[in-house]
Amino acid sequence: MEPNQYNNNDQNIYYDQPQQNYQQPQNYQQPQQQYYQQQYYQPGNPYQAVGQAASEVRDLLQNEVIAKSFLYMVAALAVTAIAAFTAPDLLAGWLMKGRYNFIILFAAELAIVIASNVAMTKNNVAVSAILFTVYSYLTGATLGIIFWAYDLASVGAIFLMTAAMFGIMAVYGLVTRKDLSSVGNICMMGIIGIIIASLVNILFIRNGVFDLIVSVIGVAIFVGLTAYDVQKIKKRVYYATDENVACLALWGAFGLYLDFINLFLRLLRLFGKRK
Secondary structure, eight states: OOHHHHHHHHHHHHHTSOOOOOOOOTTTTSOHHHHHHHHHOSTTOHHHHHHHHHHHHHHHHHHHHHHHHHHHHHHHHHHHHHHHHHSHHHHHHHHHHOTTHHHHHHHHHHHHHHHHHHHHHTTOHHHHHHHHHHHHHHHHHHHHHHHTTBOHHHHHHHHHHHHHHHHHHHHHHHHOOSOOHHHHHHHHHHHHHHHHHHHHIIIIIOOHHHHHHHHHHHHHHHHHHHHHHHHHHHHHGGGOOTTTHHHHHHHHHHHHHHHHHHHHHHHHHHHOOBO
C-alpha cells in the first residue's frame, strides 16, 4: 500500500464520521425570569407562599397608608374650616397690636412645618399629630382674615372647584404607571419661582396683571404637585411597617393638605368675587 493512499483513507474515515450536535440544556435559552419561575414557583413551593404573603402585606399597608393620608387631610381641612369662622377676629386683633406680628406668625408656621417633619422622621405620632393640628388651626385663622375680602358664596364655589381639581389629580396619581418624579422636580422649582416673583411684585412691581399671571402658574404647579405627592405616598409604602404606618400617613396628609390649601388660594385669587 502506498503511503499517500494510506493517509487519504485515514482522512476519509475521520471526516466520514457522523457529526454529533451539542445539545444545550433545555432551560438555557429561556428567559431568566421564566427559568426561575419553573424552578421555584411550583405548587406547594414554600418560596412561592412567602412571596405571595409579602405581596399581600405590602398591598394592605399601601391601602392603609393611602386611606389614612386622605382621612387625616380631610380632618385637617375640617379644623381649618372651624378656625376660619371662629378665630380670625382674635388673630386679626393680635396682628394689629404689633408691627412685626405678621413676621412672627409666618416664622411660627414655618417652624411648625420643620418640627413636624422632624417628629415624623423620628416616628413620633403624638407630636406629629399635635403640630399638624396646630398648623391647620393657624392656617384657618389666617384664611378667615382673607375671607373678609370675598363673598362667602364665591368662597364656597371656589372650594368645590378646588376639591374637584384636587380629586381628579389625586386619582390620576394613584392609577398612573408613569413616573412623575420629573413633574415633581419641575413643580418644586416652580414653587421657588413663584415665591420670588410674588415677593418682587409686592415690593417693587405692584402690578395686578403680573399677580394674575403668577396665580395661573401657581394653579398649574399645585395641580401637578398633587398627582406627584399622591404617587410619592404609594412609593413610600415600601418603607412601611406596622410601627410607622401612622407617621407615614401623617406625612402624606401634610403634603396633600398643603397642595389643597395653595391650590385653593390661587383659584380664589383668580376667580373669587370680592366684596
